[in-house]
Amino acid sequence: xxxxxxxxxxxxxxxxxxxxxxxxxxxxxxxxxxxxxxxxxxxxxxxxxxxxxxxxxxxxxxxxxxxxxxxxxxxxxxxxxxxxxxxxxxxxxxxxxxxxxxxxxxxxxxxxx
Amino acid sequence: xxxxxxxxxxxxxxxxxxxxxxxxxxxxxxxxxxxxxxxxxxxxxxxxxxxxxxxxxxxxxxxxxxxxxxxxxxxxxxxxxxxxxxxxxxxxxxxxxxxxxxxxxxxxxxxxxxxx
Numbered sequence: 001x002x003x004x005x006x007x008x009x010x011x012x013x014x015x016x017x018x019x020x021x022x023x024x025x026x027x028x029x030x031x032x033x034x035x036x037x038x039x040x041x042x043x044x045x046x047x048x049x050x051x052x053x054x055x056x057x058x059x060x061x062x063x064x065x066x067x068x069x070x071x072x073x074x075x076x077x078x079x080x081x082x083x084x085x086x087x088x089x090x091x092x093x094x095x096x097x098x099x100x101x102x103x104x105x106x107x108x109x110x111x112x113x
Numbered sequence: 114x115x116x117x118x119x120x121x122x123x124x125x126x127x128x129x130x131x132x133x134x135x136x137x138x139x140x141x142x143x144x145x146x147x148x149x150x151x152x153x154x155x156x157x158x159x160x161x162x163x164x165x166x167x168x169x170x171x172x173x174x175x176x177x178x179x180x181x182x183x184x185x186x187x188x189x190x191x192x193x194x195x196x197x198x199x200x201x202x203x204x205x206x207x208x209x210x211x212x213x214x215x216x217x218x219x220x221x222x223x224x225x226x227x228x229x
Contacts, residue, residue, distance in 0.1 A: 004155075032215065034217070036220070041225075042222055042223075043117075043119075043204060043220040043221050043222040043223050044156070044204065044220040045220075046217055046218075046219060046220075049215075049217060090155060092156075099146070099168060099169045100146065100158035100161060100169065100171075100172065101146075101156075101158065102158070103148075103155035103156045103157070104155055105154060106154075106155050
């Protein structure tokens with residue numbers, strides 16, 4: 001069975017500082033990894049995904065994520081946080097043959113001015 | 114290009130009533146997925162459908178829940194005889210390609226069901 005862990009319920013960072021939201025996964029075979037962001041009372045917005053190739057993936061709104069196979073991690077990063085980045089972030093995994101996404105529990109990012 | 118549409122956005126039902134949630138996928142997408150999000154939790158997969166076919170319903174409760182995606186019209190998630198534990202946000206996602214592909218699932222705004 002596949003699983004995703006987001007070890008931090010909340011991450012606090014000052015505006016302008018770099019941010020990291022952690023994600024580790026477990027899956028059979030090669031993973032397909034995704035990050036989504038959820039604003040209050042809204043649906044999930046796709047940020048980026050890793051399928052194959054370069055371990056550093058760039059996505060929307062200046063976010064990027066680094067795939068590390070040996071550590072089974074896919075941490076989300078941004079060089080300089082904005083107050084508007086404050087939201088709930090979800091990491092998700094799918095195996096090569098699968099249909100469903102398995103989500104982590106989410107990490108609330110708070111960016112303070 | 115409109116995204117995934119869901120309606121209603123908010124639904125209030127009393128215990129024992131039926132809830133019908135609708136989802137229209139993005140244009141050009143023929144694969145629909147339903148997920149449920151309980152308060153303060155991540156999303157949990159419920160069911161995956163293609164037109165007129167249920168492909169994977171491994172996440173669906175065995176009773177009271179059903180889903181369809183007819184040839185014409187939106188996908189419907191139906192919950193019969195709702196109970197308070199059904200209160201949650203229900204999200205629909207759609208994708209263009211088949212399972213096992215590298216395609217992305219795009220999510221709708223969700224339907225927030227409250228059972229009184």
